[in-house]
Amino acid sequence: MSIRTDSREGMPFVQADIALIERVLENLLDNALRHTPEGGMVTVSLSSGDLKMTVRVADSGRGISQKDLPYIFDRFYRGEDNQSETSEGAGLGLAIAKRILEIHGSRIEVVSALGAGTTFTFDLPLSGH
Template sequence: MKGDDLSAAQKTEYLHIALGHARRLSQLITELFELAKLDACETVLYAEPFSLAELVQDVVQKYRLRAGEAGIRLQADVGGGVPMVHGDIAMMQRVLENLIDNALRHTPAGGHVSVGLLPVGDRVTVRVEDSGSGIPASELERIFERFHRAGDNRDGGSPNAGLGLAIVRRILELHGATIQVQSQPDQGTVFSFDMPVCHA
């Protein structure tokens, strides 16, 4: 079929498809370079005291419009008295973005995603919880592998290359932290990790 034979609506549809492929390719390249730098220890860790509560609220606000358009309730469960933590704020922002993005992609309309903070001793536990499709037990061990995509995406066309969770795990390893996951099919998923409290 030639371009002249296409209607305006068809041309627009094909253009949107092409743009979607271009965005996915661009994100894949970006994430591949990011992961390669993390693996090669070329990324310098700029650890400093920062407010994890403020960072969570900022990142949640960034995704609120997307969540609303998808019919998903996104909230930050951040109470008062959360102490400052020690880490690389830019890297931790990336961790939160990847976890929230992952949660939104696997949560249907009418569901919810929450990001919570729980101070426990000299640590603050971060929890990203969703009411999505969940992850089969057989896949739990593999979800942090590169290019692994657990289950089916809610929208089927999300620009996800399966690198987001691998990046999360690598960043947390650089911080001496470990990502944990709890999930059951059709009952949602919880990702959690701890950050050290800053005593300085």
């Protein structure tokens, strides 16, 4: 598996609690790594504009079914593919990430398709704005 970062030098600072945003990234990366098969790709990309920084965490994993998508940010929710006793996680990571971003005045969006991977996107305000 490969992890790639995509950002340019000289990115502006954001207005955020770094420890909480680290937690968001840890949760998103943990999910991406857990659900991306050997030989897959996880990409973290940053872009700035319009007084905000956009963060994307994308993977080439198995994706999330359309019937599970509306519920993935609910506490303790685990999709049908993650119900086995051997699967890791309590179903809290995405709920925590969503709440942290709400505290920062942001929201998290997801685009996913089975067999095609998943992309999570959120924005943070640039420092001084």
